[in-house]
Amino acid sequence: MAIREVFMPALSSTMTEGKIVSWQKSPGDKVEKGEIVVVVESDKADMDVETFYSGFIATIMVQAGESAPVGSAIALVAETEAEIEVAKQQALGKSAPAAQTASAPAVPAAIAAPATTVTPAATTLRSDRPVVSPRARKLAKEYGVSVETLNGTGPNGRITAEDVSSAAGKATVAPIQSVPATPVVAAVPAVAAPIVPNVPSAQVVPFNTLQAAVNRNMIASLAVPTFRVGYTIETNNLDKLYKQVKSKGVTMTALLAKAVAVTLAKHPAVNASYSDAGVSHPGTINIAVAVAMPDGGLITPVLQGADKLDLYSLSRMWKDLVDRARIKQLQPQEYSSGTFTISNLGMLGVDRFDAILPPGTGAILAVGASHPQVVASEDGTFAIRRQMQVNMTADHRIIYGADAANFLKDLALLIQTNAQSLTL
Secondary structure (H helix, E strand, C coil): CCEEEEECCCCCCCCCEEEEEEECCCCCCEECCCCEEEEEECCCCEEEEEECCCEEEEEECCCCCCEEECCCEEEEEECCHHHHHHHHHHHCCCCCHHHHCCCCCCCCCCEEEECCCCCCCCCCCCCCCCCECHHHHHHHHHHCCCHHHCCCCCHHHCECHHHHHHHCCCCCCCCCCCCCCCHHHHHCHHHCCCCCCCCCCCCCCCCCHHHHHHHHHHHHHCCCCEEEEEEEEECHHHHHHHHHHHHHCCCHHHHHHHHHHHHHCCCHHHHCEEECCEEECCCCCCEEECEECCCCCEECCEECCCCCCCHHHHHHHHHHHHHHHHCCCCCHHHCCCCCEEEEECHHHCCCCCCCCCCCCCCEEEEEEEEEEEEEECCCCCEEEEEEEEEEEEEECCCCCHHHHHHHHHHHHHHHHHCHHHHHC
């Protein structure tokens, strides 16, 4: 006999809590190992979640529309129908003598990660080994703490992130972010209560899951020392190329992503990111492009290996990514594996703007609209040329002014004089 806890899974490295979109099973329903039982909204996508074990859904502790921290119990699964009532009592905090006298003690068990994710967010351990929440396991690895030596303070003796933090001598447990915590974070006034105007007719709309994730990332970005470099790029040749390939399904986003990716291949320092051990150079060039979501917030679908793909394949990939992003069907690696980010507001007529650096990357390029401008030549004559303003925000810990300037210079040279090469 066994009553197993269903945990809120960690569907991405930055996820700290999840929202239940819908339960595919109801209390009393029989479930088989590998069967989808719940749909969870992570930071930026809705994911089907499978179960590791067969049994019966005894009780649901977190209902559809509600949220719960990663690693917390969201339901109980009974091994047999006879244990369903015992599980319900356990959920209510009542004693369960039948479970205590059973031949095998209750064993908490995690729900598996989505079907497309091979490695589950948490590992189920038998009764002679500790049960560890997904976040606690990650922190234990980060801090070098052996979970075998800890006494869990969570439900059923589960080892929590706080247990690992305490053993490692850490005062608090910060959400896992790709940007390391520094003393600068303490100076960020985000922890203070916001000042809200006392307007009687004001209506406060809670942040949705995606907006909350964006907020956390923006706060983390404040800990990074950044600088900004701007450049004016003539786009006559790029605009001419776009008119030629637009009918074949090529978008301006794909053209810009291809141009940036090809230029990054010559400037690996700009494609790098910061780590505690030093400069992290990825083995690929993955271009993330910011996309506004219809219900608020934004997501950054990633064109993986953009420098290696032809322009037409890149455009088809981009269309597929955007279509699935709109319905929250992207897999975590499709929105969290970017090595360089583009934010383009030019299609909305914006002339210039600065972008905030996403955590875990080294640079982001803000692209403005292309407009006709009167340009003076060296011989004193004037001509009408289309120009766009681009501004790059970079992490000054790993990218320096000369790195950014040389990258933008080569990007401008490619777009201005050799745009046709993007189709090769």
